[in-house]
Amino acid sequence: MRKAKKVAVLLYEQVDALDVTGPFEAFAVASNWGQHFQVYTVALESNAPIRTISGLTIQPDFDSSECPVPDILIVPGGWGARKEMHNEKLTDWINETSRRAAFTLSVCTGALLLAKAGLLDELRATTNQRAMDLLKEYAPASATLVENVRYVDNGRIITSAGVTAGIDAALHLVAKLHGEELAIDTASRLEHNWRREPSEELAIRRATAEDVDCIRSLLIDAAQWIHSAHGFWQWRVESFEREIVEAFVRDHEVFVAAFGNEPVGCFSVHWGREEIWGEQFHDDAGYVHRLCVSRKRKGEGIGRELIRYAESYIGDRGKSWLRLDCMADNPSLNAFYLSLGFVLQGRFDESLWSANLYEREILGKATRH
Known part of the structure; x- marks a missing residue:
């Protein structure tokens, strides 16, 4: 039996709560009691409680020094991304962790963190429609920015649009790894209308x-x-x-x-x-x-x-x-x-x-x- 894939969801101050919890729940529900996925949260320097932009407080499972190396890294967005994109310690950690992981998935303005981490070169990328101009400013010239889509799949790097689009992208990755039937069942359990991008299906x-x-x-x-x-x-x-x-x-x-x-x-x-x-x-x-x-x-x-x-x-x-x-x-x-x-x-x-x-x-x- 294959080992469960480790899914690390990044936390930082003023992160968007649903950017975190949406993909977290998608992988957790799809985990089949831990057989497919092991999902946990990680913050950069300590596991002290993190306050989201909406005021929800989340206790990280790990700090970056003790975090198990993930197979899948989730990089959420939120107002705090605009500050943290200039945090070189964080973007360096994202770069290193992403290169060791099989997949990296950003949600919303998490794409800004991927851009500053040097992970979007020659890739297609998307973000929240209200942050597209900001991503255009910081994305590399070689990147192609895509509007009006829920997510863009580059193989190892997946970027999604705002908030609930992170759930769609997570379900897409569940389908890639364990089949569409599991993703559809997971969406049903979440009572979520999975909005897929047929053009991204290779x-x-x-x-x-x-x-x-x-x-x-x-x-x-x-x-x-x-x-x-x-x-x-x-x-x-x-x-x-x-x-x-x-x-x-x-x-x-x-x-x-x-x-x-x-x-x-x-x-x-x-x-x-x-x-x-x-x-x-x-x-x-x-x-x-x-x-x-x-x-x-x-x-x-x-x-x-x-x-x-x-x-x-x-x-x-x-x-x-x-x-x-x-x-x-x-x-x-x-x-x-x-x-x-x-x-x-x-x-x-x-x-x-x-x-x-x-x-x-x-x-x-x-x-x-």
């Missing part, structure tokens, strides 16, 4: 012969963009003739991702001997190749979600490591993999190209060494 499935043309288009577009942006061919366009892609889909485990009828990404998983890994190759890993995302959907966290899916797929087959390679001369993509917790294991050089080799241990799997 469907990932095994590719078939009918997907050949869309996969070919995704790969060609990616190859052409890399050449135009970086001046080299990571993949040669001639490598994607239709019959080659047909054989690729037929002979390998290839996956395609779509929003509705719109294909937005693909990748493949391999298990056999990988020459570029040399003596480092081992069979306790799945090897991801040709991962690409539609340029129209840049910054929406699709790449993170594809990697998360691949990690789950590989882990379910008893492997302990996810491995991939990245063109060494593509700095932004290398930085992306490092930001996801991948560790550089070496470099492969050939006459026309070089690749950096990365791996990440699969969550919950025993360490191989």
